[in-house]
Amino acid sequence: MIWRSREPRYDVASGISQGARDYQEDAITADFPVGAEAGFVVLADGMGGHAAGDVASKIVLTEVYSELKFHFADVEAFEARAPEILRGVADLANETLRQHSRSHPETAGMGATLVVPALVENRLWWISVGDSPLFLFRGGRLSQLNEDHSMAPQIDFMVKSGLMDAGVAANHPDRNCLISVLMGGRIPKIDCPARPLELKAGDIVVCSSDGLQFLTDAQIGKVLHKYRKSRSTEIAERLLEELARLGDPDQDNISFTVIKVNDASTRPKQDLARPSMAVARPKRLTTLATEPMLLPLQLHPEGEGMREEIAPLGQEPATEAPVTPRRVATQR
Secondary structure: OOHHHHHHHHEEEEEEEEOOOOOEEEEEEEEEEOOOOOOEEEEEEEOOOOOEEEEEEEEHHHHHHHHHHHHHOOOOHHOHHHHEEEEEEEEHHHHHHHHHHOOOHHHOOOOOOOOEEEEEEOOOEHHHHHHOEEEEOOOOOEEEEOOOOOHHHHHHHHHHHHOOOOHHHHHOOOOOEOOOOOOOOOOOOOOOOOOOEEOOOOOOOEEEHHHHOOHHHHHHEEEHHHOOOOOOOHHHHHHHHHHHHHHHOOOOEEEEEEEEEOOOOOOOOOOOOOOOOOOOOOOOOOEOOOOOOOOOOOEEOOOOOOEEEEEEOOOOOEOOOOOOOOOEEOOO
8 A cells, every 4th residue: 555645825936038039038047845834936037138147037036035935834823924025125136237237337227027926835825027927827817916117008008998909009119118026226116015914725826027928828728728637837837838839039038837736725813813933024125244353262371272262352362273265144
């Protein structure tokens, strides 16, 4: 007899491709530990060209991921103020971009979109800035959950109002112009709901860069419907195959994560609040000290072998031990 554990709550897989571009400006990571009741995805689509777009997306991903990983050490504490935390990590990433651009003038004008779906049991929180879509496939229907911070919705509204021809709108040069993005300045628009979306068993969540939207919503929905009972890895492969089949010479970078919800149950809340596992964390940028102060080490004079002690500041040590210089990270 073979014993098997129950199906995991989430079945997650990611796909990434450079498309037809000369370089990759997308950055994506998914963190869903085996057996965990929570997880999240961080996706950033860089802008600014080869000199800076990939730098911007990596900065955003690194800052957001490290902060969220810290907060997800206690998911109950995270959920207690999820919108505040998500906005805070976006602000931190934005500030890091500002500092980087100031110290590296050649990267001026770089920026990145951001979309973060954060799942706890059957609850989906998210924050997004820019035009990277967050999709939900449920009951055979595909819908976009987050706002599109580009000119596309306004152009589509003009079509519905009879002010623009649909063919002109589809190829409008301003269609992909962003009205909000992380660039180190004020963030004009942020999509971060105050309450989570309740997921159901069988739901499929897709977090992606706009490179996936070279497929129409109908094409994406068709793939998800056809392979809805397959593993997420196969769904990801099929989406990449559909994009490759297009053979579009202008295909943008592609990155996405597919999350299948196998279990939408919830656990009863504890009557007594348990102490948080999280600790206070300073909200400052980590920088490199250009001239780190190294304290000399003093050997214990007698009786206890080679035990070392730090000499008090301002006092000459009796014997100096050789100190190997090292890089020191400090917070300012």
